[in-house]
Amino acid sequence: MQKSKLWTKDFLAVSLTSFFVFVIFYMLTVTLPLFATDELHASKQSLGLIVTIFLVSGIVFRPLAGKWMTTLGQKKVLLIGVFIFLIGSILYMNIHSLSALLLLRVLHGIGFGMSTTATGAIVANVIPEQRKGEGMGYYATFMNLAMVVGPFVGLTLTNTLGHTAVFTVAVVSSVLAVLCSLVLRVPEVQASSATNEIQPAKGLAAFFEYRSLPISVAGLVVAFSYASVISFVSIYAKEMGFTQASSFFFVVYAVCLLASRPFTGKWFDQYGENSVVYPSILSLAIGIFLLSQATTSWVFLLAGALIGLGFGTITSSFQSIAVKKASPHRRGVATATFFVFFDSGMGLGSFLLGILSTAAGYKGMYVFCSIVALLAIAAYLVLHGRKSQKQRIISQNESLGK
Template sequence: MYSSKFILICFGSLLFSASFNMLIPELPSYLASLGGAEYIGLIIALFTLTAGLSRPFSGRLTDTIGRRPVLIFGALVCLICGFFYPLLTTVYGFLLLRLFHGFSTGFTPTAASTFVSDVVPHQRLGEAMGIHGIAFSTGMAIGPAMGSFIKLHHSYEVLFHSSSLMAFLALLLMVNLKETLPQKQAFRWALLKISKSDIIAVEAMPASIVNFLAYTSLGVILTLIPDWTVAVGFANKGVFFIVFTVSSLVVRIIAGKISDRYGRSKVIMVGLVLLIIALTSIGYFNTKLGLLVGAGLYGFGMGVVTPAIHAWTIDLSQPGQKGKAMATMYISLEAGIGLAALISGWYYKEDVLRITHALYGCAILALMGMIYIVLWNRRLHH
């Protein structure tokens, strides 16, 4: 049985994830209404930029001052940003806020994954990461669907304030968590001085490289799928995200358990194959059914890959440096999402047919991830 700490962090992560994800389907239209349609690629890219840049700091703070303060800081950022979106009504004001909003995912997920690894037995780590991933992904599913529903029936202002409400509820849960770091330090500004050795956990790089190659596809999905969804005939831009996340939920616990028993790399390989099939299908079958089937396969792929990569990262980490290893893995995730969002947004130029090219490109990168794992395993056994 899992502890109350584990259950609380899962619910906190669900609400936190819903808070920022509920904005994603409507932000391209909102930015266009401000006169910034050409900056669509920056919506995700700026968010992931600060998330990535803040990871070395969140990783170090997670390993020094504790998991709980880092969790709380990220949720507070989401809470504050929801109130500022309706106030900053210029294109540059909006983009500046997206930059600041990224600190939320730079901090909370690093501490949350590390917290999970503290409160579960290591032999059940893959399974636990799968369950925690289900919670986070449920937020990814209900968030966009709720966001589109709120915007259809109310206004952007109500949508932004709803995002803040979700963050506030997450904050309430996280404040009630007990610290799991055995020997925590008091915060001091010197802890924010980062050396080269603090930025990257070299030992976690194999998992991070594969993570980067897998998550580029999510950058394209987050940036371009809302427009693709409308192009194939759906009114609610959150449809893809619902199907993608529900299918991801179905497979996560099973995939995590299998990775505990048979090894991380075998499970990750299966997930990458599913991603390749999904991305190719979405691009090739440009119909409602094609989108739904592709979304389902994409969810299966990400549901298999993610908990195995998280557990692999902890496996590779050095004693007392789990936060640093998780931060490295998340830096690769943000780099993949951010670069893909930026490049695909720039390439798109509101030509729907170009979305297929971006999807095929991501399938090739997933294939490169498979090749890397094969080469890494060969080196490991020689």
């Protein structure tokens, strides 16, 4: 039987929309702390709020966006989200105080929460049913690339042309996200037919996919530890004298992530989730610990390699598990559920670790976060890994029986 086409105009449009939005998110996450200290003279304690407030507003609007998509339609919610995101990107040009920056982060977070929730729901509809796992893997790769391109471009521009250049790129990327959204054709008919056949969820079930909650909670723990990297690595690098190396930190991150993707994807399918997740979390923990011990650029970049190998694989694996747990018509809600918890971990981590870094320094903070990353192994084992292993053994026994 011939495979249904995956790389359609609509799949590319929704994937690129997600890419451009996440590029801005990661670019501003690593550069705004520098902007706040250099231009707004913000205190170290307040730096975590820059990420936390953004993510909190996104977290609040994610489940609302999921609900609105059932009434307004997925494309309308996406367009509203990306236009709000564009307005927020433009307004960074005129920020002159920390309070104004924090207020803008609320608005920008709303656009981020709405647009990324919509893209997660839409992509589940545009991917052919028989290629769902493959398609979600490629879609996750677009986000992984944004996780690399954003910080690299942001830190390179900050170190060479200044903060205004960063905000200009944010506006251009926002415009590209809007254009990709406009050309996207969303198969609303599929969504409505599914709604007619299946009783709509009520109460909290309309906003959250309960079957995806365990892996989402494990994702929260991982995201908490990773918040130390995405929120503070640029400040830490500057403090340690690794300013030039900081730009290449995410290049090394990207190379290791992309080089490992074909192997980790095959292992995930052939040997099960656990064979990929446990080594990936361990790689993340070791990488964060190396950050705390870095005295040379070489060790600093090695940490980036291990973190990229670990965290990049974990996020795509966890999201795939969350989507796989849900019924076909609930995949968008499952994606929203995962990112609510994931963003909560990032936001909580950015806020609390900002306080911890003031008391213990960045080195002490990274030691603590390496321990949290190790605890994520236990969290995954209890919440999902043990059950996944049992199911795999049962499946193997059934296959041998046949």
